[in-house]
Amino acid sequence: MKCGVLITSLIMLAGCASTSGxxxxxTYENVKSLSVGKSTSSEVIATLGSPSDKNSRDGYFSLQFNDPSTGVQRVTANFDDKTSKLIGILWIPTESDPQISLSNTLESFQGASFVTEQSERDRIHSISRVKFYIDQKRGITIRYDENLKQVEGISFYEGTGRLPSNNQ
Structure with missing residues (x-):
């Protein structure tokens, strides 16, 4: 009897762990499954869950998705105001994501033609060296912090020859 209760409790606990949160x-896989220019805000919400915040600007609106366990921003998605179609999305990896590594991230974009741009920005007591890996044709930008040796973000946007905004 006690064994049956224990097994039932473990099964219920495992079920909660696999579906809760x-x-x-x-996830990066869910972000990559979305299609810039095609996915709607409703489809993005169905894929990623409820947004943590919504902001509107001239001609577009943004949905921000934070990790519910840490409150840390993970995804920002920008949409056209008129069509509600996805026009750009930013994935922010954490230390535990394989995309934090530049080599892992570049490997995942086989066939991409990246050009690089260097940038420096002031941080408190240091200057951060940032390198951008940009494939305008495919609409991909990888932001890499050379000081910290980690990817800060991966943007997907319409491959129209324009770069995503810094606010994305």
Missing amino acids: KTQRL
């Missing part, structure tokens, strides 16, 4: 929806 929105964190599992905020």
Whole structure:
């Protein structure tokens, strides 16, 4: 009898662990499954879960998705105001994501033609060296912090020859 209760409790606990929390929806694979220019805000919400914040600007609106367990921003998605179509999306990896490594990230974009741009920005007591890996044709920008040796973000946007905004 006690064994049956224990097994039932473990099964229920395992079921809760596999389905609870929105964190599992905020994955790189889910972000990559969305199509810039095609996916709607409703489809993005269905894929990633409820947004943590919504902002509007001239001609577009943004949905921000934070990790519910840490409160850390993971994804920002920008949409055209008129069509609600996705026009750009930013993935922010954490230390535990394989995309934090530049080599892992570049490997995932086989066939991409990246050009690089260097930038420096002031941080408190140091200057951060940032390198951008940009493939305008495919609409991909990787932001890499050379000081910290980690990817800060991966943007997907319409490959129209324009770069995503710094606010993305």
